[in-house]
């Protein structure tokens with residue numbers, strides 16, 4: 279078991295998952311709007327399985343897709359963090375940054391705030407040389423987070439191998455953030 283890394287930002291706690299997160303996580307994974315750019319909303323069992331995998335990876339590595347808690351009221355609002363994608367992607371090996379929040383937590387800058395701190399862990403403590411992010415075409419909200427973080431879109435994009443050929447979500451946009459760009463301050467607000 280690795281040393282657990284947890285993050286506190288001005289408004290958020292990115293922490294290891296708890297059993298109590300399962301119900302609110304299942305609720306957001308059952309929301310068709312939250313899951314619009316994924317193949318389908320998740321069942322309770324699928325959602326619990328995803329939470330368990332996130333928790334297990336954090337146990338093993340010390341970092342991952344952390345459970346995201348709003349400090350003001352202790353509410354679980356989703357996840358933000360770093361992950362080694364399970365699928366072999368054209369640019370693997372890689373570490374991705376990702377986010378998924380309950381709809382009531384959108385539009386308040388939480389994803390960007392959590393992600394900035396996750397990048398600092400990735401490039402700082404973990405010493406990564408590059409962090410990537412990717413999303414199905416059309417997911418403008420997620421792209422906007424990537425752009426606010428100073429990530430650059432790769433001209434080529436890619437076809438996600440976990441989806442069958444011809445699936446409308448198979449085509450993905452890829453964003454990259456090399457360490458040098460992060461160090462140069464491209465990640466800073468404004």
Ligand SMILES: CC(C)(COP(=O)(O)OP(=O)(O)OC[C@H]1O[C@@H](n2cnc3c(N)ncnc32)[C@H](O)[C@@H]1OP(=O)(O)O)[C@@H](O)C(=O)NCCC(=O)NCCS
Pocket residue numbers: 311312313315376377378379380383384385386387388389390391412413414417419420423
């Ligand atoms: C992707 C996702 C996390 C983005 O959420 P988001 O709320 O749009 O992004 P942020 O948390 O960074 O918030 C930014 C918005 O908050 C606003 N905002 C309000 N208060 C703010 C504050 N104090 N600081 C910063 N921004 C603030 C910004 O102006 C921006 O608004 P806009 O979207 O109208 O331009 C969310 O849409 C989601 O969970 N989607 C479903 C899952 C998904 O698709 N995940 C990505 C898969 S690749």
